Amino acid sequence: MIHAISQSIARFQPGAASRRGYRKLPSTPVWPAPVILSIQIGILVCIVAFWEIGARLGVIDAFFWSQPSAIWATAKIFFTTGSAFTDIAFTFRSTLLGFFFGTLIGSALGLSFWWSKNYAAVVQPFIICFESLPKLALAPLVVLVFGMGLSSKVAIAIALTVVVSTLTAYAGVKALDRDSERLFYSLGASRWQVFTKFVVPACLPWIISVLRINIGLALTGSIVGEFISSQYGLGRTILYAGQTYEIALVWVAVAVLSALSIAMYVAVSWLETWLRKGVVH
Amino acid sequence: MHPPSKLSLENVSMTFQTKAGPFEALAPVDLVVEAGRFISLIGPSGCGKSTIFNIVAGLQPPTTGRVLIDGEDATGQIGRVGYMLQKDLLLPWRTVLDNVILGMEIQGMPAGQARDRARPYLARYGLGGFENQYPSALSGGMRQRAALLRTLLLKNDVVLLDEPFGALDAQTKAQMQEWLLKIWADFNKTVIFVTHDIDEAIYLSDEICVMGTRPGRVVERIETPLARPRPRSVVVEPTFVELKHYCLGLLDPGTEDKRLDAAA
Structure with a gap:
């Protein structure tokens, strides 16, 4: 006991403190942007160089992995004489349609729960059930029902996006400020007035917040639809190239797909910022 | 009688x-x-x-x-x-002017007409120049003014x-009380x-x-x-x-x- 006290006193002796040494706030120097960019480019160049050299020396099996020079040559063919633009347009279109309708239907469904607590309680288990379902597992069925064309890809993209939108819009409905609702009713508002003038604008930030998630999901849905059965599209190109061992074409299509994905993500981010400016103040 | x-x-x-x-x-x-x-x-x-x-x-x-x-x-x-709750409950997506006309709008007045009716009051009661601002730009006292105007511009007596x-500092509160008496008389x-x-x-x-x-x-x-x-x-x-x-x-x-x- 006494020993413990004397120890704790010792710990507060100035000598003990300086022996232990105080830490300084950790700080990391920030590199200028050009330095970071050149390091990134350097890493990329190294990977490509090792890949190419490795393939030429036979260290990397070019049959399975292909090589940068072959990929470049294939890319040129894909974009000049190949089906690049048809495929990009096809995938782009089904993604956009799926994104648009999935977000629209999902948000409308989520907002509709505001109208009746009973209806929300009845429907909610079904929504959660559909949410937990691996929707991509339904893809073969969707293709059977909707056919090989654009509609089956759009349907899968909608299936992936609709639930996220529903749940988010419903979360927005649940977070509505009760006092504002009371204010509207005290002014003599009808339910429709409360819905259009309060519920919808108050939930818009929630709806906007899922746009970026949904564009990625819609693209995934379209690609999987094309994997199952399709005549066009980047997903179909990847599947076809893989099955015929045209590995270079697989890489080309994947690269184009990433570029498309990034472009759409950036576009949706702009859309989000623009919408937020109009909605959130 | x-x-x-x-x-x-x-x-x-x-x-x-x-x-x-x-x-x-x-x-x-x-x-x-x-x-x-x-x-x-x-x-x-x-x-x-x-x-x-x-x-x-x-x-x-x-x-x-x-x-x-x-x-x-x-x-x-x-x-x-007209019922004004403790919080001002201004809608963040509406401008100050559009917040003030909310009640009139709900009671069926066309928005344009309601805006024309509200504008002179905003100017007279210390919200002039803020018509097209959003509530986030207002101070606590001004937000209360807007909320009060929204209530007072209703057709209800x-x-x-x-x-x-309740949530204002003492000085603002005193100003608002005088302001309320003036507006009540009007x-x-x-x-x-x-x-x-x-x-x-x-x-x-x-x-x-x-x-x-x-x-x-x-x-x-x-x-x-x-x-x-x-x-x-x-x-x-x-x-x-x-x-x-x-x-x-x-x-x-x-x-x-x-x-x-x-x-x-």
């Missing part, structure tokens, strides 16, 4: 059913308010002030009794009175104000004002209803014998201080227990 009073509560009471049995939030209240009067309700929390407001605004049906406006039964009808200045509304602040109640009102708890009820109604317009310095006049003292006595639970003991 004298004209019917602007607002009257007849035997209005509120009892909630809880697990522990019925809970009487508001014992039967009779209250008559003449047109153009400024009435304050003061009392500790749980005295039924908010219950009275919810019943008058039609947001809660009373267990017993009726609410009459201009002699007509208005029990359970919404949109008959009766206005319920639930501690509108609009000729009948105001029921809830507050915790005795000074505020006496300074603003024609009549004070002191309320008590368990059950919520009106303990006493007191006329304020102060002439209008009232200068700020009225708060140190003997009549004011005496009235304040009297109200404090009514509100002090110690005195209340003594009175209950005396009654027993």
